[in-house]
Amino acid sequence: MDEAAFMQRIAKRLGRVRPMMQQPSRTEIGAPEFWDAYDLPMSARVDKFCEELARLGGSAIVCDHANDVLQRLADILHSLAPGKVGLWGGEFATTWGLRDVLQAHTCIRWEPQDRVDAVTPTLHEAFASVDVGITGCDYAIADTGSVVLTCDPLRGRSVSLLPSVHIVLVRRSQIRTRLGEVLNEMLSAAHRLPGYPSSINIITGPSRSSDIENDLCIGVHGPASVIVMIAP
Amino acid sequence: MSDAGWQAGNVVERSHEALQDNFLRGAVRFTTDRLKGRKSEATSELGDWEQWRERGQAIRSHTVAHLDYYLAQFCDRVREAGGHVHFADDAAEAAMIVMQIVDEKKAKTVVKSKSMVSEEIHVNHHLLQAGVRAIETDLGEYIVQLAGQAPSHIIIPAIHKTREQIRDLFVGVGATDLTTDTAALAAFARRTLRQEFLQAEVGLTGCNFGIAESGSVALFSNEGNGRMVSTLPRTQIVTMGMERILPTFADLEVMANLLPRSATGQKLTAYLSLITGPRREGEGDGPDELHIVILDNGRSRQLGDPDMQAVLHCIRCGACLNVCPVYRHIGGHAYGSVYPGPIGAVLSPLLQEGDKHADLPFASSLCGACYEACPVKIPLHDMLVTLRARYVARGKASQLERVAFRGYRVSFATPRRYKASFALLRVLQRGLAKGNQIDAQVGPLRGWTASRSLPAVAAHSFRSRFAEIKRELDVDDRGQGLGGKPEREGANNG
Numbered sequence: 001m002d003e004a005a006f007m008q009r010i011a012k013r014l015g016r017v018r019p020m021m022q023q024p025s026r027t028e029i030g031a032p033e034f035w036d037a038y039d040l041p042m043s044a045r046v047d048k049f050c051e052e053l054a055r056l057g058g059s060a061i062v063c064d065h066a067n068d069v070l071q072r073l074a075d076i077l078h079s080l081a082p083g084k085v086g087l088w089g090g091e092f093a094t095t096w097g098l099r100d101v102l103q104a105h106t107c108i109r110w111e112p113q114d115r116v117d118a119v120t121p122t123l124h125e126a127f128a129s130v131d132v133g134i135t136g137c138d139y140a141i142a143d144t145g146s147v148v149l150t151c152d153p154l155r156g157r158s159v160s161l162l163p164s165v166h167i168v169l170v171r172r173s174q175i176r177t178r179l180g181e182v183l184n185e186m187l188s189a190a191h192r193l194p195g196y197p198s199s200i201n202i203i204t205g206p207s208r209s210s211d212i213e214n215d216l217c218i219g220v221h222g223p224a225s226v227i228v229m230i231a232p
Numbered sequence: 233m234s235d236a237g238w239q240a241g242n243v244v245e246r247s248h249e250a251l252q253d254n255f256l257r258g259a260v261r262f263t264t265d266r267l268k269g270r271k272s273e274a275t276s277e278l279g280d281w282e283q284w285r286e287r288g289q290a291i292r293s294h295t296v297a298h299l300d301y302y303l304a305q306f307c308d309r310v311r312e313a314g315g316h317v318h319f320a321d322d323a324a325e326a327a328m329i330v331m332q333i334v335d336e337k338k339a340k341t342v343v344k345s346k347s348m349v350s351e352e353i354h355v356n357h358h359l360l361q362a363g364v365r366a367i368e369t370d371l372g373e374y375i376v377q378l379a380g381q382a383p384s385h386i387i388i389p390a391i392h393k394t395r396e397q398i399r400d401l402f403v404g405v406g407a408t409d410l411t412t413d414t415a416a417l418a419a420f421a422r423r424t425l426r427q428e429f430l431q432a433e434v435g436l437t438g439c440n441f442g443i444a445e446s447g448s449v450a451l452f453s454n455e456g457n458g459r460m461v462s463t464l465p466r467t468q469i470v471t472m473g474m475e476r477i478l479p480t481f482a483d484l485e486v487m488a489n490l491l492p493r494s495a496t497g498q499k500l501t502a503y504l505s506l507i508t509g510p511r512r513e514g515e516g517d518g519p520d521e522l523h524i525v526i527l528d529n530g531r532s533r534q535l536g537d538p539d540m541q542a543v544l545h546c547i548r549c550g551a552c553l554n555v556c557p558v559y560r561h562i563g564g565h566a567y568g569s570v571y572p573g574p575i576g577a578v579l580s581p582l583l584q585e586g587d588k589h590a591d592l593p594f595a596s597s598l599c600g601a602c603y604e605a606c607p608v609k610i611p612l613h614d615m616l617v618t619l620r621a622r623y624v625a626r627g628k629a630s631q632l633e634r635v636a637f638r639g640y641r642v643s644f645a646t647p648r649r650y651k652a653s654f655a656l657l658r659v660l661q662r663g664l665a666k667g668n669q670i671d672a673q674v675g676p677l678r679g680w681t682a683s684r685s686l687p688a689v690a691a692h693s694f695r696s697r698f699a700e701i702k703r704e705l706d707v708d709d710r711g712q713g714l715g716g717k718p719e720r721e722g723a724n725n726g
Contacts, residue, residue, distance in 0.1 A: 006319040026294050204502050
């Protein structure tokens with residue numbers, strides 16, 4: 001159906017001669033006021049985040065030093081013994097100093113070549129056989145135990161989706177209390193940048209389903225295990 | 233395939249069938265109890281639930297009342313982000329648009345994540361006819377599709393299937409050595425569907441909310457199939473009802489607090505994905521093309537209708553199903569429409585005019601539990617009454633019902649006629665009434681007496697006994713006035 005006619009019909013049914021062009025005014029936007037005042041101090045945020053994630057079957061590991069992160073990560077990878085580890089591309093590994101930890105494992109990084117040539121296997125096909133995906137995040141949310149990941153050319157959507165285990169590296173400064181704060185900050189960022197990222201994923205614990213006789217099962221399509229490591 | 237799942241007949245016949253299925257009744261009750269219980273835990277934990285509902289209602293009613301502005305803004309933002317927008321007047325046109333895109337991409341396989349609108353436009357049926365494989369990837373929907381059925385609950389589609397039945401269905405598509413263990417069944421689905429995600433040319437998703445200020449499509453999901461479908465295939469098609477809009481990101485926070493809690497009692501689903509346009513240059517995954525198909529299909533008719541506009545506020549959480557005494561007994565299939573439960577009983581007859589779903593508003597006890605459960609406070613029980621009234625006003629009531637109401641009007645018009653009609657009833661009920669009740673299953677009485685007793689007309693009416701009662705009362709008053717005590721109790725004082 002023609003767009004103009006489609007819109008005109010809506011306007012007419014709502015009692016207008018033509019579609020409204022000016023932003024309608026309103027007073028009740030977003031969450032109730034008492035909710036906006038909900039703001040935990042940092043140490044309480046970390047505790048709340050860990051508690052919420054644990055309730056969902058995810059695990060949060062709080063590290064006091066940067067070295068702890070590397071040591072704990074090395075231990076986890078050692079015990080998981082993955083065939084292949086996948087991680088974000090670009091400076092990600094360097095920034096977190098992961099080089100030594102990853103040396104013991106077969107790794108692939110998310111660094112896409114041109115995708116026009118359909119003959120070479122695309123990156124996501126290569127990532128389909130990755131066992132552990134390691135990413136950072138943009139934010140974490142204490143209230144729900146969530147991590148927020150946006151995508152760009154070096155931070156593919158598949159890295160946090162296809163592997164069976166997803167390890168997320170978070171800095172304390174990235175943790176917010178509520179989802180609303182994160183949405184608000186991303187809105188401001190989008191106004192500075194050339195718009196919104198093509199994909200924002202707010203990930204809360206491992207993939208799950210209760211579709212078989214209401215019995216909860218984990219890891220139906222997405223990762224069966226989500227491990228969040230909180231660095232200072 | 234979705235067509236094949238619907239049973240024929242009216243809602244009463246389909247209900248009888250559902251009531252024979254003990255497993256179904258048990259499963260429906262178990263699930264709805266569980267969802268209800270978890271919802272009440274999750275809402276009390278959040279606190280101020282009523283204030284959240286008020287806010288949810290305010291946001292949805294403002295958006296729908298200004299849908300022309302917000303929908304246009306959404307479409308503009310989608311196009312700015314590189315997406316395509318299509319407009320469909322009805323289900324057939326929406327299906328045609330989807331088929332054209334699928335055809336253009338020469339797709340052999342389409343992977344789908346859960347979408348009620350795709351059920352509404354019967355897209356699986358069209359794909360099947362064109363020789364394209366349509367794969368449902370939500371675990372419950374996949375099971376239901378293998379069984380050749382339609383979903384029986386908005387949130388938990390395979391609520392009516394046992395694990396043994398599910399194992400047998402999986403064996404039917406090549407599983408070997410499969411136990412009925414939940415983890416084993418889920419693992420089989422994961423392996424099988426993973427291959428489909430990787431080879432499908434087109435991914436089809438629904439849309440929980442379209443954010444007007446950014447042109448983003450918000451998807452709430454738990455399994456991750458929604459993410460797969462919007463990440464791996466090179467073309468993504470989104471089907472959405474035209475009312476599924478929120479003005480801002482800030483409003484999304486409210487819905488993120490209301491929707492998962494109302495649907496499954498979760499604080500938040502495992503994934504909340506916000507998709508804004510196709511993949512950008514240099515990105516290695518995400519669709520090259522994003523098409524959004526916006527469907528009217530009877531929705532615009534509800535705008536400007538003061539009694540029905542609020543049906544467009546619905547956020548498809550399914551909370552009204554879980555509390556409905558009728559749904560809890562008969563399950564989703566008995567409604568015979570894409571949308572079951574109280575919301576379906578209102579929405580289906582509105583979207584599809586004519587008689588097909590006109591009987592659904594009568595499949596309700598009008599108890600109002602649906603309204604109490606609704607996170608955006610849609611007055612479903614009032615709407616059901618209005619729809620019944622409209623049905624009768626269209627002259628659709630049965631001959632018997634019309635005669636009965638004409639009789640009612642005649643006999644209740646004057647006291648004399650009233651007296652005479654009850655005298656007549658006393659005569660007519662002779663032989664039927666036993667004691668004070670009627671259990672005889674004859675003629676139209678059966679509709680009531682098949683499952684309960686009908687109180688018989690009393691041998692003497694209140695009015696005929698009134699002279700006698702008044703005498704007693706007068707005597708009582710006198711007694712009280714003289715001796716300070718009722719006369720009849722006087723004997724006990726001696």
